[in-house]
Amino acid sequence: MAIIDEADATSTALPSSPNNSPNSFPDELSYLIASFVPTHDPGKRSKAFLVLASYCQGVRASTGQTQDGAQDPGTQALSRIFLPIVQARIAEAQEADVLVGLSFFTALFQVDWSTASDIFQREAVLASITDILDLYSSDLVSREAARLLSQACGHKVCRSSLTAEINQWLELAVRQKRDVPLRAIAAVAITKLSRGSGTDTLVASAGISKQSVDEDLVEIMKGILLEERKDSFLDAVEGLAYMSVEPSVQEDLSKDTSFLKKLLSIIPASRRTSSLPSDAPNHSLIYGILNIIHYLSVYRPPISPDQEQVMKLRRMTKPGSTTSGDSDGKILDALEDDPHVRERGRNLVKNGALNVLATAIRLADSDGIRLIVGRILLNLSVDKEHRGKILQSGGARTLAEIIRKSLSAAKISPGGQSEVDVSILEPTQALAKLAITSSPTQVFGPDPGAVYDAIRPFAILLTHPESSLLQRFEAIMALTNLSSQGVEAAGRVAQADGLLIKIEFLMLEDHVLIRRAATELTCNLVAGSDIVFKRYSDGNPAKSRLHILVALSDVEDLPTRLAASGALASLTSSPDACQSLYELERDHHRVLPILTTLIDPLFGSDEPHTRASPDPGMIHRGVVCIRNLLVNLEPTHRERLKEETDLTSILNLLIAVMGDNTEKAEILQPTAEALKCLMDLGMSIPST
Structure with missing residues (x-):
């Protein structure tokens, strides 16, 4: 394992290494096979992930990738390399070799899922996995096998390959109470299986009731958190994140004050207080917690009558649906309406959800974390009662930082223009909501520079081709507030790229509120900007x-x-x-x-x-x-x-x-x- 300390240098050199052939695994990287065993040091395992990812990227770069899925050349090449390695290890008689094979296979799912899925579907591999479930009673092997199955259940092509024996083993693993970590991992696997599209018939054939999954698994995962089983926190949170897409689960979790307080306490309000397990992959755990908060706070997007009819037909045509399906659908629809979501959001705020968002970004800063924090703040800002609390908790600063990093990462098009990713729209909309109902000083502070910095993202929200009508409306309202702050602010708004043309177009919009907002902004700019006055x-x-x-x-x-x-x-x-x-x-x-x-x-x-x-x-x-x-x-x-x-x-x-x-x-x-x-x-x- 000593060579893993050189992972940083190795990962840089991998793509251009002459030994990086798609036909064989380089000898100098053979140590990787044994680097993912859960008993190894987490820091070294993290470096091993980097090296494996770099190797896979290098192979794909050398072979090309013309198609998606298992048929593309990169997947075929990697499958030829890794299939013999995985098959040899999981077919060994020694427990240590089996553990190495399972842990490496699980890591491959996390690094290159298409290759791992292609290998998983092989008949010999499935037979070996089934044998492992029957022959090995070791806690370590059982947990790693369950972890591998959990990864596989997250992909449709693998779910369709699962045997009845594997499903039954997972169900037994969930029911047993001796090994709590195994129970948590198996619960995540079953959750993914039950949520997989088109697998209801398969799940039913294995004796797994969807209703019992929803009730029993949620209680199992909540219990793991409340009982302080820190070695299983990540699995419990991952399972709850999957389950939280269901309105009934959202309602249950949001009303459980003890659970909410415990969940939110895992992400500290400051760096000094934390329930994060010292050896846990903090980024994944934080991301899972934020996903739960997001699902509990998200509003159902507006749907047309035609879309509502399509959803009703889908419910009726699901395998196992009955004549009561329509009434069940109405109950679910009721749980997704605005009053229910608003109440769930208030429970989140009451129990401290706002206090952990900025800390989450500091502890695990990444594009994904910033994106989901922006979505949570957008969801919670829909309720006007929360906007003052968002400002008090530093939410405006958090949103401004998210937006700043998104803008700094924007690509430059061949024409020299900045191509802003659509992910910036939601945090910018959240900031716009705050700027509409509060004074710019309350939102951005006394520094006028912060006000001026907000003009560009609001202008992007208005002019971006992917922005919705509501986002454009709120962008206009926020810009109207900013333009009223003086001649300098109005002048900067007027000079934003593409803004004046867009506003003039929206002044002719049929929607009364959009037309009104665009006209009000024009009035402000005429009075405050010499450029617009002359125009x-x-x-x-x-x-x-x-x-x-x-x-x-x-x-x-x-x-x-x-x-x-x-x-x-x-x-x-x-x-x-x-x-x-x-x-x-x-x-x-x-x-x-x-x-x-x-x-x-x-x-x-x-x-x-x-x-x-x-x-x-x-x-x-x-x-x-x-x-x-x-x-x-x-x-x-x-x-x-x-x-x-x-x-x-x-x-x-x-x-x-x-x-x-x-x-x-x-x-x-x-x-x-x-x-x-x-x-x-x-x-x-x-x-x-």
Whole structure:
């Protein structure tokens, strides 16, 4: 085993080693076969995994990989190398040799499952495994055999190869109570078997009831954790992670306060307090615990009626289903509804789930750990009651760190653009939820740099081709909050890649909330960014954009009208924008009527209007737009406007506004200035 200390150097050299032939196992790596026995030092076993993985990658690189599955050249080459080794060891008479063969075979499943699966399906290999189960009563051999079967049960091609004798042995191993570690490992294997797609008939033939699996195995695994059987923690957690996909199991686990506290205590709230077994593979254990938390907190994605019907048909066509299948499905559906998930999330938060997430990343940082922590925080942030607690526990900092590392790992496309992986969307959505309901200072702290750093991920969430409509909506809302923090923030939002084009597209979206949010963000950017102000006020393209804002100022949704007319109130301070609006009025004769309806929704209508009474904010925006348009137009255009448009009704409406808002200076001043412009055009105020 001394050579394993050189694993780091060996693994680097493996892919290009001349001895790394697909036809034989290199002599210098023969020590690997015996390196995975569970009694060996965990650190050396970890290095052995690295060397084995590097060797497999080297063989695959030298043979090519044109197809998936057992038929690709890499799998064929590795099977030719490892099949004789595995077969020879597990067929030996000596227990030590058998243990070496089982542990190496199990490691191969973890490193290169397609090769291990190909070997596992061989008739001679299955016969040898069956003989081992019959002939060896040693605890070490039984546990390692169960661990190998647990790995195999995780793959469909292997599940279909299992014999009735193997299934029966696993069931007996679960029922016995003398060897708790063996019981835990066998329970994981049966859990994978019962969850495997298309294996219900096979499971039933082995005498394994799905209902008894759900109830008995969960209790076994919970008991292992509560009884502090640390040598079996990993197996129990892995089994519960598989079982937690079932709504009934989720409900059971979430209501068991003792279990939740014990599970969460395994990941310490700080490095100084930990229940992690000293010799356990901490990364795998932490990942399993996080998976359980994720399943307990995840909401069912919205489904259409057609999808719901398909799910119902699938339940009815499952082997062993009865006429009560529909009612059972309704019960499961009820356990997956939002109120049940919300209650499970509250139980998690109450028992300290938020306090261990940042520690989990520090103890076992990896792409997978960061991804699942981001998903958990997203799930829990759906409930607005949790958002303050997430902030208090440092959740915003955790999400920002997850996002930062994801962005730093982004690949650069041949065109020079950064290709951001879809995995960034969920943690970014979680951060967006926090930024929507809390002030930027509460979320990002007093440093404005942290606020600016959040703009890019929110812009990616908005513009990414894989983002959902909800993610885009929440990205817009978060960006709207950030853009309100000042000119610098608004300017940075406006300069985000592809953002303005996307926002303008979403302003035409049929969905009211999306259209409203996009318009509100545009209003903020028009007021805070010189770039956007110029985009909407200067040149022919601006004329089309102004036309859209005018149209949005006439929709039924009041917040959208407020945002669109607010943008127009800012833009009409520009003579160029007013010139464009004048041209639109001459072409379509709709600009002034729409601006007038901001002041009086019933203006120009012969039928009872469905809108509410005039909104003070709308009145203010209307009079400012009309005032700016009259003041900023060239004199000749004002004269022509008077000739082509009946301004008398606008004059009378402004007079009415003066009388109704005598104590509102912000309305009175622009109204008086608009009236003066009309009087300068020769119009007179009628006497009363």
